[in-house]
Amino acid sequence: MVKGSDNAFAIVVRCGERRIGLAVDSLMETQEIMVKSLGRYIGDVRGIAGASILGDGRVVLILDVPSLITQRADHGARSAADACVGAAVR
Numbered sequence: 001m002v003k004g005s006d007n008a009f010a011i012v013v014r015c016g017e018r019r020i021g022l023a024v025d026s027l028m029e030t031q032e033i034m035v036k037s038l039g040r041y042i043g044d045v046r047g048i049a050g051a052s053i054l055g056d057g058r059v060v061l062i063l064d065v066p067s068l069i070t071q072r073a074d075h076g077a078r079s080a081a082d083a084c085v086g087a088a089v090r
Contacts, residue, residue, distance in 0.1 A: 015065075031054065035049055047068045
């Protein structure tokens with residue numbers, strides 16, 4: 001939750017039969033972006049797919065949702081991580 005705000009946001013992500021919630025500070029509108037890999041700059045970081053620069057100049061990290069799911073999933077659900085679909089709820 002953002003300090004001084006009564007709003008709390010969560011992103012619910014489904015991969016196969018599993019669902020997890022990710023707490024977020026805020027929700028943005030849908031944007032087309034180009035994801036730049038950070039591998040050669042900071043190495044392989046689990047859960048981060050890369051970064052992008054938004055139209056207003058802000059740099060944002062892009063989550064690797066299947067990686068986040070498989071970190072929490074049991075061994076039998078790992079193959080479902082490729083079928084992730086996200087839905088935002090408030």
